[in-house]
Amino acid sequence: MTSTVGEPGVSALLGITAPGDGELRRLHDRLVTAADEDGILDIGYTTIDSPVGRLLLAATAQGLVRVAYQNEDHDRVLSLLASRISPRILRAPQRLAAAAREIDEYFAGRRTTFDLPLDFSLSHGFRQLVQRELPQIGYGNTRSYGQVAAMVGHPKAVRAVGTACATNPVPIVVPCHRVVRADGSLGGYAGGPEVKSTLLALEQAA
Amino acid sequence: MTRTKEPFEAVVAEHGATVLRVCRAVLGPHPDAEDAWSETFLAALRAFPGLPADANIQAWLVTIAHRKAIDITRARQRQAVPVGEVPEAARPSGAAAMAGSQAGAGDPTAGDGDVWAAVRALPDKQRQAVAYHYLAALPYKDIAALLGGSTDAARRAAADGIRNLRTAFAGAAAKGADR
Secondary structure, three states, X not given: OOOOOOOHHHHHHHHXXXXXXXXXXHHHHHHHHHHHHOOOOOEEEEEEOOOOOOEEEEEOOOOEXXXXXXXXXXXXXHHHHHHHOOOOEEEOHHHHHHHHHHHHHHHOOOOOOOOOOEOOOOOOHHHHHHHHHHHHOOOOOOEEHHHHHXXXXXXXXXXXXXXXXXXXXXXXXXXXXXXXXXXXXXXXXOXXXXXXXXXXHHHHHO | OOOOOOOHHHHHHHHHHHHHHHHHHHHOOOHHHHHHHHHHHHHHHHHHHHOOOOOOHHHHHHHHHHHHHHHHHHHHHHOOOOHHHOOOOOOOOOOOOOOOOXXXXXXXXXXXXXXXXXXXXXXXXXXXXXXXXXXXOOOHHHXXXXXXXXXXXXXXXXXXXXXXXXXXXXXXXXXXXXX
């Protein structure tokens, strides 16, 4: 930085040009609206509180593209979205309003299926095929990795189904938590095993 | 290691306040400064994916803001400004870009009015050089590229501008002490 400490001209200039209360927040909102209208808001995101911790929700113009648990490090997730999809990313809660509402309703036990447009562009091939199929497992039910492999017509691809579940970009909404081990034990989960059992218990109780 | 690009949200968070200060110093405490901010960040968002990962983002934003402020100033000059909107003192030459010293900046004190009057009185190049160098730390060679002329001329414009402001403030402070 330029050494300007004590320069009265500079301190006066800093004083009079300071942003007013809430001014930058208003300008940010205006930027989001204009970017959305111009079709250059490639990804909008927000964070919401839930019984399983703070969730990051991100959507492209096409649909919900990412749901991330706190333990995944939201800043890191946003950086990955920037490199994998586009760095034109802004906090834009309006774009996530429907997703946030449906997830709230799910945790309140008032919603058993999600009705949200999804963007699967973060996954490809077999993983995406499996992820698209997971909503077929109904609320409150579970399937083993082997059963899901059979569901998608590749009964031997049990490990690949495990990978597909582990890399599900939109957990909760795409219910990879309903896929468990054949012996009844839970198996892994991006949000941690406690979160997986919390979700399954929620669905059993409702 | 290749630097990956950060989400644009981080750019707004890091540089939003500085760019607003620059727009305001150049255009005055006027809604035009907010318009310049908005157009700057919208244009930056549009071009962001093509920006080299090692670019100096603040310098890039100031460059865009400089052009947007010129566009806004020209648009303002094309419109006839009603006499009633001309600020109290006669507007000094070369300061057509400054208007409405009391508008849009919350509740400025009389002291702020004096400071704005001094900023408004600066020749355009001095005001721009001061804003870009002292508010946004833009190197003089980059300022020269924006304003035309040599790096030395940019350095002189900033130095003359800051000296003129200091003199004006000293005068205003003395006047205030007399009151």
